[in-house]
Amino acid sequence: MRVLVSAASKHGSTREIASVIAQAFERAGLECDVVEPADVRDVSVYDAVVVGSAVYIGQWLPEARDLVDRLADQLRSVPVWLFSSGLADQPSKRGNSAPATTARMETLGARGHRHFPGKLDVLVLSLAERAAILAARGKYGDSRDMDAVRAWAEGVAAELVAEPAEAV
Template sequence: MKVLVTAASRHGSTREIVEWIAEELRAVGIDSDTADIKNVTDVADYDGVVIGSAIYVGQWLTEARDLIDHLSPELQDKHVWLFSSGLADAPAKDANGTPSLKSRMEQTGAQGHRHFPGKLDVLDLSLAERAAIMAARGKYGDNRDPKAIREWAREIGQALVGANV
């Protein structure tokens, strides 16, 4: 059983979530690879795929959307989960519940999606990003919940083991 975990991450904090998920999957005996989303060209060698993206201005990053568009036929035959990482406030969660999320779920045949609060370091953001965050009333700081992320990863691992992948 082999799983790929990947995500689009602008400043690296969503990439850390990828690592946490893969670590938990390995802890339950699932062979898990991580890869920069820009380097993923196919998923033929994997039984499962976890794809995520940081949320900016209420949307997944282009790299994640493009990956799903490119691989959606292959993903239909895999065990797939999606996750988003963004503002901890309601605006990001509401924006993430758009029809585009439903479309991504259908495109991939995803078994689930989770939204996790993100990390905002003012020093990493451009002026335009800071303005967007201020307009959305985003909270600076690390709002990620490693425990919740790891619990979700264990749920994925249990589902895969239960599916006898």
């Protein structure tokens, strides 16, 4: 089974989350490609897709939004999971998800969305980004829980492995 993992990352920390997801998939026996959103042209060769993005000012990065918009028809034909990485400390639940995330999930028929806390390195942020983080009362540092990322990815992988190939 072949899986695509694609994540938009402004400073690299969300890309690192995507890498942990891909490693968990590979340990579960899945073939996994990690591709930048702008480089994804066709998802029809994949049995499942995971799309993620860093969240800035409450929004996915344009590259991830563009991927979902460009390939929505193809994405609806395979199992899809979404993830976000940003300031929030709690996993996103359907009831408190941002409207854009909820709409994205419904449009794609996504099987799930998970929000992971992110990483804020003051040394790589622009002045405007620092101002936005300050206004949002964001905390600098690495809040990512890679064990939680790995556990989520292992759950997705187990779901895929358990399904008959023709159902996926």
